[in-house]
C-alpha cells in the first residue's frame with residue numbers, strides 16, 4: 001500500500017508526528033535561518049498580501065546569537081531529522097529575552113511553538129545569582145558525608161550548639177544522621193575558618209521528603225552570632241550547586257515569615273512562594289525566636 005501524506009506535519013495515519021525539542025547544533029544554523037525566513041515570509045505574505053523579497057531585509061539573527069548564547073537556541077525536529085521550528089533566547093545579565101520564534105506554516109497550531117518557548121524558559125538562576133552575589137571570601141562549605149567518623153562527631157556537636165543557641169534544647173542531630181545513614185541527601189556545613197557557623201540538611205528526591213524533581217531544604221540555620229544574610233546566601237548557593245550537579249531545576253525551601261530576614265533573602269535570591277501554611281503555637285511568645293534569625297525550618 002502506498003503511504004499517503006495529506007499534509008506535512010501529519011504522519012501517514014493522520015497523527016501528529018513526534019517532535020523533539022533540542023538545542024541548536026552547529027550543523028543546524030543554515031536550516032534554522034531557512035525556517036525563520038520561511039515562517040516569517042509566510043506570515044508577512046498573509047498579513048500584507050505580498051511576500052517580501054528579503055524577509056528581514058538582509059538582517060541576520062542566527063549565527064552570532066548561537067555563538068553568543070548556544071544554550072538559549074532551540075529547534076523543533078521531526079522524527080526524520082527535519083527542522084520545523086526554532087526559538088532563540090538570550091540573557092542580558094538578569095534580564096531574559098525570547099525571540100524570534102518560528103514554526104513552519106504547515107506545522108503550526110500543533111503546540112510546537114509552546115514547546116519551544118517552554119524550552120527557553122528555565123533560566124539558570126544559579127548563574128544569575130552568582131553574577132550578582134559573588135561568594136564571600138573566607139567562607140567554605142563542606143559536606144557532612146565527606147567527613148571521617150571522628151570529624152562527624154565534632155561537626156554534630158557544632159550543629160547541636162547552633163540549634164541550642166537558637167532555641168534552647170532544640171536538637172536536629174537525628175535528622176542529620178538519618179540523611180547520612182540512608183543517603184537521603186547530605187548536610188552542608190558552612191565554615192568560617194575552622195568554625196562551623198551554619199548548616200543545611202538537604203534532601204534529594206527519590207526516597208526522601210523532597211518532592212519529585214526538587215531539592216528540599218529540611219532544615220537550615222546560621223549560628224546567631226553570625227546572623228548575616230551573606231552567610232545564608234553562601235549556604236543557599238551551595239544547595240543550588242547541589243541541585244545543579246544533580247540536574248534538578250528546583251530548590252524547595254520552607255520559610256516561616258516571622259523570620260523576616262530569611263524570607264527577604266529568599267525573595268532577593270529569586271525564590272517565590274509556592275504555597276502557604278499556618279504555624280500554630282501554644283503558650284506565650286517568648287524570646288526564642290527573632291525576626292532576624294536565619295533559619296529555614298518546616299514543622300510539617
Ligand SMILES: CC(C)(COP(=O)(O)OP(=O)(O)OC[C@H]1O[C@@H](n2cnc3c(N)ncnc32)[C@H](O)[C@@H]1OP(=O)(O)O)[C@@H](O)C(=O)NCCC(=O)NCCS
Pocket residue numbers: 039040043099100101102103104107108109110111112113114115
Ligand atoms: C507564532 C508561532 C511561532 C506559533 O507557533 P505554533 O507552533 O503554531 O504555536 P502553538 O501551536 O504552540 O500555539 C498556537 C497559538 O499561538 C497563537 N498565535 C499564532 N500566531 C500568532 C500571532 N501572530 N499573534 C498572536 N497569536 C498567535 C495561535 O492563535 C494559538 O493560540 P491558541 O493556543 O490560544 O489557539 C508561529 O505561528 C509562527 O512561526 N509565526 C510566524 C513567526 C512569528 O510571528 N513569530 C512570533 C514573533 S517572534
